[in-house]
Amino acid sequence: MSTGTLALIIFVAILAQVAIAALIGLYRRKQQYQDLASRMDELQGAAEPQPATSSAAVTVSSEAAGKAPPAWQGFKGFVVQRRVMEDTAESICSFYLVPVDGQPLPSFKPGQFLTFKLQITDPITCETKSIVRCYSLSDSPQPDYYRVTIKRVPPPANQQDIPPGCCSNYFHDHVQKGMQLSVKAPSGHFYLVEREPLPIVLVGGGIGITPMLSIINTLLNSGSSREIWLFYGVRNGTDHIMKRHLETLQQAHANFHLHICYSRPRETDKEGVDYQHRGHVDIKLLRLTLQLKRHQFYVCGPRAMMESLVPALETWGVATDDIYYESFGPATLPKHKRAKPQAGKPDAAEQAITVTFSKSGKSIVWNPDAESLLELAEDNGIEVDSGCRAGSCGSCQTALESGEVDYTQEPDADIEAGHCLLCISKPKSDLTLTA
Ligand SMILES: Cc1cc2nc3c(=O)[nH]c(=O)nc-3n(C[C@H](O)[C@H](O)[C@H](O)COP(=O)(O)OP(=O)(O)OC[C@H]3O[C@@H](n4cnc5c(N)ncnc54)[C@H](O)[C@@H]3O)c2cc1C
Ligand code: FES
Structure with missing residues (x-):
């Protein structure tokens, strides 16, 4: 064997060892994070369970707290x-x-x-x-x-x-x-969880900063010593709100860590002064900034940010129960924004579903292209109240006389027994609705 071949074999062997060590390191890091999370859960014992749910299509998660009656009716x-x-x-x-x-x-x-x-x-x-x-x-x-x-x-x-x-x-x-x-x-189920003083990480994209401001102001005004990390993503200085307020809080509170991200800074925006990071708030930034320990994450921002960041947090090893998130949309008429798919032949199961609107006296075969029961009702001239079209405001709540619905995302509004939110539901079987 020539010296060159031997050197090549040694080089490849070293490279393989380095790669294996790196993979083991990554695996251990994830295990450590998950072990830490479960140890802390054990210590917490029977403290209130707060499951947050998520799936690729779901953009709202909630704290399953006991339902408090609204402060006033209507x-x-x-x-x-x-x-x-x-x-x-x-x-x-x-x-x-x-x-x-x-x-x-x-x-x-x-x-x-x-x-x-x-x-x-x-x-x-x-x-x-x-x-x-x-x-x-x-x-x-x-x-x-x-x-x-x-x-x-x-x-x-x-x-x-x-x-x-x-x-x-x-x-x-x-x-x-x-x-x-x-x-x-x-109202709403996206709110600060105070049952344990974990460090919290707030991620606000654009106008998604608003609930984070409420959380920050509440914690810091009350003298809380919880570690608070704010990652606030905006285009540039034009959209950056409450700048002075947040900087003043950072100067006054050692436990408040402010990280501003500009995705498209202007020439006048100064890195290190007006903002700390160029680009979007992403998992890479969170991993580089945060220590390896348990945090509670709160995320609110544009759909694209939520859909990439929330699953990425889970992949990183953050327990689902430690991730809370809320989406602000859609509000208006998603059906007008979508191109209608070509009318195909519905399969047998879909053909079988009939939705009856008892007040209007209409029975309609469920259209599998419809986004929701609300859209089906509107398409057929049935008047139903609606507001957020995102399961938050409760305006489209309708009595369900018979049948079952599937929710396309977790409802945020409290739903009365025997009712459903039309804007985020589809029929699971034949239905009769009081509409
Ligand atoms: C829980 C929750 C909290 C929220 N908090 C905040 C907050 O703190 N601050 C905030 O600013 N927002 C917040 N929002 C969002 C807010 O409720 C509204 O959705 C937002 O203000 C847009 O409503 P709008 O009536 O102005 O727009 P809409 O009239 O609903 O229009 C939305 C978009 O659709 C377009 N559009 C209108 N008609 C059509 C059509 N025919 N075809 C295609 N496109 C059309 C419009 O041009 C616009 O771009 C929150 C939402 C939720 C659900
Ligand atoms: S329109 Fe707001 S919950 Fe359905």
Whole structure:
């Protein structure tokens, strides 16, 4: 054997050893993380179980806490006390709300949202429609006001002929100081879990920062010593809200670690000053920044971020129970955005499902192309209330007289027994709905 061949064999053997050692190291690291998580679960003993669920298609997870009744029933009057523009592009505005009846303001769990009902008149048809939308509370619970922070939603990119977001633009253009609004009590299952003082990691993408602000303000105002990591992803300084507020908190609290990520910084944005990381918040950044120990993760942001980050956290070894996440959409008419698939021949099982709307006296064969029962009802001229179209506001709750439904994502709204949320459900069998 020549010296060259021998050297090559030795080199390949060393390379193989290094690769095997690296793979073993990675495997051990994941095992350590999972062992640590289960040891801490054992120590926690019978403390409240808080399962968070997830799947590739599901974008909302919830804490399965006991159901507290809402602070008030239905909608209640609030007055806009003030408005504050939060970004340089003037596309994100905070609204401070006080109750019309002057009663003490019920508290809420940081991370929860308010549901608004607005009467909006179409400038072209002059028709007035009732629109329901949810907005997260963006400050800690205060005795005298609630705050929501709303981003003006433009038409979809390259579709400027489509009207911009109806409710968010109405807030920006018409909701002024002194105006009265109809508001449902704070609700939602995405909120700060306080049963154990684990370090927490908050990931807010774009306007998904709002529930994180409430969580941060609540923890730091209360003098909590929990380690708090905030990863806030925005395009650049134009969209970066509450910059000074967050920097002031960081200077005042050693347990608050601020990581701002700009995906497309402007020339004037200074790395290390205005932002810490160039790019999106991703699993690589979290792994490089966080210590190998158990954390609670809270994630809220655009769909793409949620769909990549949440599974990546699980792959990294984070226990599902330690991941909480919430999606802000969709609100308007997803059916208009999708190209309708070619009408194919439904299979036998699909043909068999009939949905009966008892009040309207209509029986309709389930259309497998329909996104949800809400869409089926709308397509067939059956009037059903709707708001968020994401299982959050409860507007589309409908009595189920017979049959069963499957949820396409976990409902966030509390559902009364014998009812279902049409916006996120599909029939599992023949159904009769009171609609
Ligand atoms: C739990 C929860 C909390 C939330 N918290 C916040 C928050 O804190 N801050 C915040 O800003 N938002 C928040 N949201 C999102 C908010 O509720 C609304 O979804 C958002 O403001 C958009 O509503 P809109 O009425 O302005 O837009 P929509 O009218 O619902 O329109 C949405 C998009 O669809 C497009 N569109 C309209 N009509 C059509 C059509 N015919 N065809 C195709 N496209 C169309 C619009 O141009 C727009 O781009 C939250 C949502 C949920 C569910
Ligand atoms: S429309 Fe909000 S829960 Fe269905």
